[in-house]
Amino acid sequence: MPKGWILFIQCVFALLFCDTLLEFQAIHFASRSGFHHSESILSKKTLPEHVLRCTNHPQMRVCCRVCMRLRSYLAAARVGEASNPGPWSSDSSRLKCCVINPTALVRKTKVIVGTCADVILLSETSATDIVQKQMKREYQDSGYKSFWSEPVGKKTATIDNRPSLRGENAGTAVLTRLPCRIARVEIPDIIKDMCRINMCVIALANIEVLVVSIYGFPSNYVNAKRYTDSLLSHIYQVVTAAKIPYIIGGDFNVRPTDLPIFEAFQNLGAVEMFQVVQAKLGFTLPHTCRGVTSHDTCILHPALAQRLTHAFVCQKQEFDSHSPLCFELDIRQKILQPLQWQIPKSWKDFER
Numbered sequence: 102m103p104k105g106w107i108l109f110i111q112c113v114f115a116l117l118f119c120d121t122l123l124e125f126q127a128i129h130f131a132s133r134s135g136f137h138h139s140e141s142i143l144s145k146k147t148l149p150e151h152v153l154r155c156t157n158h159p160q161m162r163v164c165c166r167v168c169m170r171l172r173s174y175l176a177a178a179r180v181g182e183a184s185n186p187g188p189w190s191s192d193s194s195r196l197k198c199c200v201i202n203p204t205a206l207v208r209k210t211k212v213i214v215g216t217c218a219d220v221i222l223l224s225e226t227s228a229t230d231i232v233q234k235q236m237k238r239e240y241q242d243s244g245y246k247s248f249w250s251e252p253v254g255k256k257t258a259t260i261d262n263r264p265s266l267r268g269e270n271a272g273t274a275v276l277t278r279l280p281c282r283i284a285r286v287e288i289p290d291i292i293k294d295m296c297r298i299n300m301c302v303i304a305l306a307n308i309e310v311l312v313v314s315i316y317g318f319p320s321n322y323v324n325a326k327r328y329t330d331s332l333l334s335h336i337y338q339v340v341t342a343a344k345i346p347y348i349i350g351g352d353f354n355v356r357p358t359d360l361p362i363f364e365a366f367q368n369l370g371a372v373e374m375f376q377v378v379q380a381k382l383g384f385t386l387p388h389t390c391r392g393v394t395s396h397d398t399c400i401l402h403p404a405l406a407q408r409l410t411h412a413f414v415c416q417k418q419e420f421d422s423h424s425p426l427c428f429e430l431d432i433r434q435k436i437l438q439p440l441q442w443q444i445p446k447s448w449k450d451f452e453r
Contacts, residue, residue: 120343122311166293188413188427189217195410196220196305196430200397202316202352202390202423206236207266212419214243218305218427219279221245222399224316224351229255231264236274245276248283248298250314271296273351274315280304284311286339297332300339305432310405311340311347316398317354329353330360337365340402350374350399352390352423357400374428378399378412387414390445405430 189197199218205211205227213221228236230252240247253268273296284300292298300313313336317329333349340347357363358373375395378386389397401409412428 115287117432132407133278159257166446176442187392188415190429192429193198194431194433196432198222198348198350198399198428198430200224200350200352200399200426202397204230204270204421204423205267209420210236210239210243213276214240216415216425216427218314219277220348221276221348222312222314223271223274223276224314224346224397225270226250226274227253227256227268227270228274229253229265229268229274232266233274240276244278245279246281248275248281248299250274251296252295253296269296269317270319273297273299273316275299275301275312276316277301277303277312284339286343288339289335292332292335295332298336302345304435309345310402311343311345313340313347313349315349315351315353317352319354326355326360329355330362333357333360334362337362341369346402346404348399348405350426354396356396357398363400366400370406371400372403372406373400374398374412374426375407377406378428381406381409382412386412386426387416387424389414389424397423399428408432 106223117141132373197218199216200222201211201213201216202225203223204225206213206223213223226232226249228249233249233252237247237249250271250273253272255267256267256269257266259265281301283302284302285323286300288298297316297318298313300311302311304310315332315336317332318325322328333353336349340349353360356373363373372380375398376387378384386395387394408431410431412426415425415427417424
């Protein structure tokens with residue numbers, strides 16, 4: 102028999118031996134933990150008693166580790182890693198957020214929820230009223246609760262005035278699978294009718310976080326930068342009045358650091374994502390739109406910026422010309438509430 106066939110047969114037997122030992126160990130763990138190993142090719146009832154006693158031997162763990170390493174070499178894959186590993190970390194104590202400009206939402210539910218983020222900030226949803234109702238059900242079926250801006254108008258009028266699935270280039274939304282509630286803030290009608298901001302409040306370990314999604318005015322608008330600055334100025338008033346940590350994210354259609362209002366955010370200690378990644382993590386994030394601009398970004402409250410542990414731009418072109426911006430925050434450490442002094446009021450206005 103040729104040597105190649107002999108080596109092949111030896112590898113096959115080695116794999117079978119490793120799988121059998123690993124199966125014994127899994128069954129033993131299930132029997133001790135009270136779980137039912139239903140997917141096993143072997144049943145606990147089919148194993149002799151001396152085999153079950155063998156799995157409890159102190160050297161079995163070492164043997165299984167060696168077999169796992171051997172099997173990983175033979176199968177040409179690292180043990181414990183998925184065949185298509187994603188860029189997210191496996192640490193469940195990290196808050197995973199994603200900023201996406203999908204241009205439109207119809208037939209993109211699988212891609213959006215496939216990011217597996219805890220919080221998803223959507224801008225330029227182009228969602229009319231009927232689209233918002235449809236997407237709300239689809240996101241709910243995937244475990245996400247959604248918060249929406251006002252529905253946008255139809256992009257093109259239909260002959261018989263039927264509802265349209267394609268709206269104007271505006272609209273924002275926030276999706277989350279964390280405990281959440283609506284943000285109890287007053288938004289002026291003139292701002293609300295723009296369909297360019299939306300917000301909600303999510304609950305973390307010991308504190309609530311205000312999440313704001315924004316879609317700035319594109320450059321083809323006259324005075325677009327000034328209008329976007331006005332939008333962000335209103336958000337500044339909201340976050341300062343809320344007095345809780347915040348995440349402001351979306352497609353600003355301009356670098357937020359170039360807006361006059363950003364200086365006011367800097368005075369609060371807030372930072373822009375691309376800047377904090379460069380300063381804290383030591384690398385430069387790639388552009389998020391056509392490899393040219395980085396307008397899909399976010400502004401972080403200083404308490405959250407300190408907990409930034411990972412950030413990346415997903416380069417898969419699944420959202421037209423935009424690439425999602427993803428980042429992680431370590432929420433294991435408690436976020437301390439700001440200390441507020443109770444200053445007594447003056448008595449000079451009281452009548453005697």
